[in-house]
Amino acid sequence: MTPIAPRPSAGTPLELRCAGMALPAFLPLVQGIPGVMRLVHPHGTADFALGVFSVSVMVMALMLVTVASLRSRALGHVLRLDTEGVTVKGAPTVPWADLSAVHWGKAPGKRHGALAPVVFLPRPGVVLTPVPGPLFRARSEGRAARYTKRYGSPLAFTPAQIRTTGPEVLAAVQRLSPDTPLTSG
Template identity: 40%
Template sequence: MDRITLRGAEALPDVGPLELRAAGSGGLVFSALLGLSSVTSLLTAPTGFRFWLAAVTCVFMAVALPFLLVVQARQRALGVLVRLDSHGVRVGDGPTTPWADLSEVRSVKGGVVLVPRPGVELPVVPSAAPFSRPERRAAAYVRRHGSPLVLIPMALDAGQQQILAAVRRLGRIPVGDG
């Protein structure tokens, strides 16, 4: 197997594909801690404004925590969101888009944009967020970045440098800056 050396490709060992899943929900842990402190405040607060403030916070947390649990369960159920391998890029359970169908890959602030060649349609990465509409997200990404396929490391379980190194290694595509 021949190896290429591109800037940043050596950051990862020459191994198999990169499978990207939804990032864990740090918001869930934060919300649970906030809820616990709210209950503590409610139990120790004197009457008056502080009591009502703690009570409102407890009610908010009683609604927010189950909501976050549902989002986390939906994220786990999505499984692999994007797979980068030597054949190309596969989003969800869809077909694999060959690397040759991409005109460029750009590193932008907060993400990696995979730009298709003219006439090639790319999907948008699935989201577990409630009320998320793939068509709207795709249109916003196309307006902002020129492609619907934007990998946002903050929402995925891999960092931007890891994604870029995999693109260079697997796709043999140079990466430009946004």
């Protein structure tokens, strides 16, 4: 039996992109259906006004999702793992020696699985940059503080944010830097 895709060689970098927002784009449409029905068959002025409001919210939500999806495409790869270290787009490469461990584990309040974050834990004194996001409000300073408080490091992401899985990242780290400790749980 031949494998579907060839296994990457030891030096093959892993470039990760933002996941985009495919599922959330569907949600405003579902939310707006009752509003459209109220516009088509109103039962009074208040019903018509509620329909206009609901459709307005749906249109604004669709515009936000569309802009976020276009921005995530325009970002290209946001994180690169190679033999030199970890590179966040727009930041210098952090050598593997500056990381104390890479952890894949349970998110606070979540079960281990699809939402489990991958966290790159720095050695003392090393400053890491968070992965850029596709939304406007996602300033790196605020995101770094939130991620450090929640995960213990600013360089953390979930598969909902980045097109990857925890095991795929751990396998790439093991392949690219066998001396970097990996933890799970």
